[in-house]
Amino acid sequence: MQRILLFVFLTLGISSGIIAQESPKRGSNLLSDTISRYLDDVVITGNRIQIPFSEYSRNITIVTKEDIDNLPVQSLAQILNYVPSVDVRQRGAMGIQGDLSIRGSTFDETLVLINGIKMSDPQTGHHLLNFPLNINNVHKVEVLKGPGARIFGQNAYAGAVNVITKVPEKRYVEINGFGGIGQSDSQDSDTTFYDYGVNIGFSMPGNTYGQYLSLSHTASNGYRYNTDYEMNNLFYQSELKGMGGKFNFQFGYTDRKFGANGFYSGNNEYEEVKTSLVSMDYEKVAGDLFIKPRIYWRGNKDNYLFHRENPQWFNNVHLTNVYGGEVNLSYDSKLGVTGVGLESRYESLDGLENEQHPDAPNSLLNDDSRYNLGLFLEHRFTFKKFSITPGIYINQHSDFGFKAFPGIDMGYQLNNLLKVYGNVGKTYRVPTFFDLYYASTTTKTFGDPNLKPSEAWMYEVGLKAFDKGILGEVNYFIQNAENTIDWVNDPANPDVKWQAVNFSNVNKWGIETSFSIDFQQRIGKGAILKKISASYVYINSDLQDSQFKSRYALSHLKHQFIFGIHHKIAKNIYNSLKFRHLFRPLFDDDSILEGNTNLDNYEVLDMRIYWEKANKMVYLEATNLTGSKYVEVGQVLMPGRWFRVGVKFRFEY
Template sequence: MKKILLAILLGGCWNELIAQTESDSLDLQEIVIQENRIQIPFSKQSRNISVITKPQLETTPARSLQEVLAFVPGVDVRQRGVTGVQADIGIRGGSFNQTLMLLNGIKLTDPQTGHHMMNIPVPMVNIDRVEVLKGPGSRIFGQNAYAGAVNIITELSNTRNLRLQGYGGDFAMRGLAFAGSLPTGNYRQNLSISYDESAGHWYNSDYQVSNFFYEGGLALNESHELRGMIAYTDRSFGANGFYTSAFPDQWESLQTSLGALSHTYSNSKWRINTRAYWRKNADEYRLRRNEPEFYQNFHTSNTYALEANGSFESNLGTTGFGLEYRKEEIQSNNLGNHDRTLAGIFLEQLINLGEKTDLRAGVYSNYFNEFGWKHFPGAELGYQATEALRFYSGYGKSFRIPTYTDLFYVGPTNIGNAELRPEQAQNFEIGAKWVKNRFFAELVYFHRDTDDLIEWTRPNENTPWQPQNFNEVKFNGIEAALTYRMASGSTSFRLKELMISYNYIDANLVERPGIETRYALAALRHQLIGGFLVGIGQKLEWNTKMRYVERFSLDPYFLLDSRVDYNRSGKLGIFAEASNISNTDYIESGTVQMPGRWFRMGFMLNLE
């Protein structure tokens, strides 16, 4: 019934608004995907990539990037509470440990656990766009891009502007964000600060989140540019049901710091970027919030990295190359004190085979001091059948080493396994994309054959979870999406965007008799997403999003969210949002009961 309702709503909007027109949307063909080496326009990519533009970020009924990603086809967001205070991101059936988060190409990998991957020290107001790569990304980004990667892009502006946002809502929720762009001569800079808090939607689910982000860039001349970044986030939250239902008074506090400095040289043939960055994450965890002496963990991890990436244009096409060195350290009263180093070499080539066919192939060779050398080859073949229609196929090998939690954790409900081996996968996909005028459509089939999958298991509910290597797991999936974005127009009631997508995954996990698995079959089986953005007059916008989600091991659910903006791009705008309008009873992760219908509203002040 809910699927039928979704189809009726979308169909009705299409029939009523198909003749209308729109402004304020970005042509996808103009977007250059920001990989660290070879950079290709979206329409010429032979991969399944979703791009979330700034207007979409601003009009989606969401208070966090985690919530926005929940509307991206093929992305599985498993929240433990509202506004993504703690959320795991999976792509194509992969776990939270198998997705790589990046900020302007900088890897946010945490050696302690993938649960910290979304500790992103950038307020939403500062994000220009988000690029989601689905499928193996090891050849492009390295070992943690096992099932996909999410790259958050910020931009330095040449114009002065200030933005102040504030909101409040149910569960004593409130937040304030400030962002400013203050260029001076050849120096451009962004500064943003935000704070969010809530009393929580159920017992022991309150949170407080603070973010600080500063970015600067200096153009030395036409060929040389320096860029620096400092970011910090502090988040504390009640963790009822986050990791176990046996202790409802769990509590956690996290502080993540990030610093980076880069230099870019470019001319008509060469582009070389060198950078150094450091990431620190401090994690305090209590099993009983007000009794730290009962059970308490302190983990502090540091990552230091050097990278050099570049590309070169020649008669053979475009050559991409890169080097990286990383050192990861952790000091923990539970996991112990450890460190490991890795080095990587990237090499790839993009060549044209005639006027319509192109081939991109390469390899990433990685050295870990604990596991030696591993090599990740990959290739994509594209055929431009017409100006609008592109067929493509690709192969890639992916790899992930165990986290320190996988290896060494000791707790009442979870125990690590120091004998774990890295997990590997062979990936294949074939698809077609159509980009013409206001339409974008894509259809993809993918297959992932996993060796030595790292999965948490237990023989019964009285035994702690412990990770093991499964011999083989196969994933097969289909992804289909259609988006319609209008061109500019002057009608009083116009459709600005309409989208619908469907994703299906079949996971062939041969479970061992008497063994219960924790994450492998928590992935998406069916995902149906729909939405439309309507403009009413010159200042009013109404965005509605719908999701039907069915996972392998959880009950399916349908969610309906909506947002109304007035004068969003003007000097003073206001908005109102409603989540779970359908008042659905559902769980996304762990044993956290997500809230029913809830509301918030706020303002945006824009000054130039």
């Protein structure tokens, strides 16, 4: 409470000298009249206050549609691999299942959104990357690093990823397909491992009513024993102009079936996951007022088999439902821009009986439900080269009571090219139902129904540089956490392998540097070297309760270096190359390290060579050209070298 009062006092003191100044109206350039000459400013898609990228006093990475089209990727998880401070820990290929970490967080401490709709699952963060769409549907990806509770609310603990789609402006039919073969790390020398995928998209824009529909299918026989998968996605989006505003509707569905060798506790595991998303909102601008109410539902059905060939041994089937409603608005005045938001969210978990094997042991989780109410308040002041955005998220949770999470962003434009910024925020995440109720005497793994939410104060200072086609940034960040939720092993208790606990104190600090040059902006479309980028991240952590062996809190990204180059080879022929070096200590289970070295310290080189002309592309793609043997999480060795050929055609009409 003392910190919150201090925060309010500081905000009032700083803002008192600003509020007398007249602020520009919506759509005007608040700080960077000179910068706008150099940077085609992208507006960050916030729920309330919309801020141009160059004016944001936070560390944000934007991956554009053009970037995605050129990358050697086939999934959203692979796209995020190239974002500084983001750690995608995949179990298997093509993002079929994986965890997401930002700045050393655990997989339950990040938030993923699709067009502002929260995709978090109350059962477990392992379902966070179950995207019901294909990369060809994505317009851009915004990655916010650092505390996100003030902006997004619950579970945006260490950051948030917002995937933005939209109804295209042109009418077309798009067909994309690929096929590939790969290298196995197993002894199955007589087996040819392959994957393939196809996506069909229909764009139907209109003056008052526009639609977009996408269907995709991806499959593989794996790259080692029991790593095969099949994934089907359907995504539909529409917009209707009327009643002085615009209605937006989206529906997404993904059906995933995959062998789960080493995913959790054995080599014969199998899982089927079906995730659905439905949302509708209405947005309207009335003078200086912008309002956007929305409703949504997210459902997830998870069917887990401990032994694929003997499903009667053990079978978990869980169904989660999330219902939510929000009203967000912003108002421009002489005092600045004010943002207000209200949210209500209901979550439930039900253990289901498998109709095919009703006698099999099933759910280890208790059926449960909970609700969350939240109020967002924020205001953006600007005065010449200085900006300040204080805000607070006030939360009432059915299980954890009342809490408040303040934050403040500040920025100062030093000159035409440089901006210095800083921010402070309190953030949190609530325990999942898995954290609370999981109990298995077989694996000696137990949750704790008395867990408290994880909370942290986070601090950041940074410097940004903008010029024509040039972006550079360096920042330093600190996290002071309490009640951090983790799974630990106590050597003094041999009857329990992993126990969910609240750590009293976990501290992290780190630095991030990034730099990119877009030569097409600086020189022109004829530039042979199109783009070059590089980034380095270092994260250090300190766990006070050192007598326990941590499963997740310390097993995070420690060093990350990413380098990319995109250049022209000949007329209409280009090459996009990405190199990554990562060091991530493995603490989950060291048995996989026997006979192997450097599985947690490795380099990966990916490349795409393509021919492109007039809505047509043919490409050759290679991933893990270095042939590195590495693990991202658990007991899952990742694929070796993989080669794909693909085509993209767009027929406009």
